[in-house]
Amino acid sequence: MGYLPKVARIAPHMWEEPCISGTKGSGAVFFSGCTLRCVFCQNYEISAKNFGKVISINQLAKELEKLENMGVHNINLVSPTPYVDAIIEAFEIYRPNIPIVYNCSGYEKVETLKKLEGYIDIYLPDFKYSDNDLAKKYSCADNYVEITTNAIKEMLRQTGKPEFDSQGIMRKGTIIRHLLLPNHVKNSIGVIDILRDNFDDYLLSLMGQYIPCGKATETEKLSRTVTKREYKKVEDYVIECGIDGFTQELSSADEKYIPNWNYK
Template structure:
């Protein structure tokens, strides 16, 4: 296919065997791990964990990515849509509370084929970086029950500097509005998210104004009870980090972000202890489960 699935619209030729584009992946799915994952938000984990499939490749270039071996390092195993569908069933048989599809955008056609017309017994979660094209998202209507997008940036400066996507906010904001159009206000049953949008924002050291602007967007577009927000403190410096990114988020920074979130009237969601910045949150991408 000539790929224009994401905002990059790079027009790369991607086939079953030929990789291309910013994501650097073929058209067929490539995955590095399938597992019951305990470190998603509590409303997604349930008793046994989220049934998580970690796909390889990414349309962003985040210099602080904790999943670099799969996002940019080429780690992963090519599978067919039929095998992916089998993986979904295996995860459900293991007790998965949801099907958690991590960085799935560039494999949208194959994932749609794997999901098929089946009514799955657990929610399908689209766990993405937020840099999404609403036109691609519209193909998922009725197939995805929970959207789990990042809202990394509202300012073009850090978006360009850290992720190579100066236009991030214009696409992410439109994508989140499309996600909400599809799901409507979130639905929680017995502490488990069955439908809706859960927006993640990772506080970056020294970028408090960016965080404020992201929270402003949520407060301006959604009323209480419509979306969930997860304000994350788990930024971990990566090798080669420069400037503020060489350090963790300070207590004062995170307290200020939590206070601003509360002052915005955003009360539906999650905050984290600063001790959440742990390497064990990142699994071994050794191909198990794939």
């Protein structure tokens, strides 16, 4: 990706975790590009095919201010990593007075995250795999477990314990998302083990919204949604491990929750 931010959509977004979207929405900026190449990506057009429009740093700063003026609970930077330097420049022009959410793949360099210290209030990374071979196969990622574990340790170091306002809206903290893949309960159980053994003071968001998209429709094991039985097995394990956070209704596995990419 280039230096200047390329964006596919800037708008209030209602479908994040309840403490992020609240009643007024999360002010989402969807950036083009991603640090992973997941075969099942729902946002394939923007993550891999570079759909988006390049905007200036001044324009990005203005868009942050506009979102804030709409009354959203926070600014939600989605897949922002390719543009960290430009985003920091935009914050130097306009610094919103609401929490900043860094909504990313989780496969990040610690040195990149260190640049963000003091700018980000809430990290929202994924932890997708407990098996490096699976990460290589489905997301083209090397050393996935080590890199993501170190990245999330840095995020937690920066945010500390989760904090909420009187309405239950998150002010600071880290929520780790895990998306169940069909036929991969063992992978998910392994992820829960990694979270339990490596991290404190986080919330888990256990996601069941998987729908086969892109190349996943041609990948036998990934070509269906997650079953209730698969989800329950992992959910029961999360409870057994005493991990706090969010679960998701399986009715979320619906294309209607994928935003339109229209530059708006």
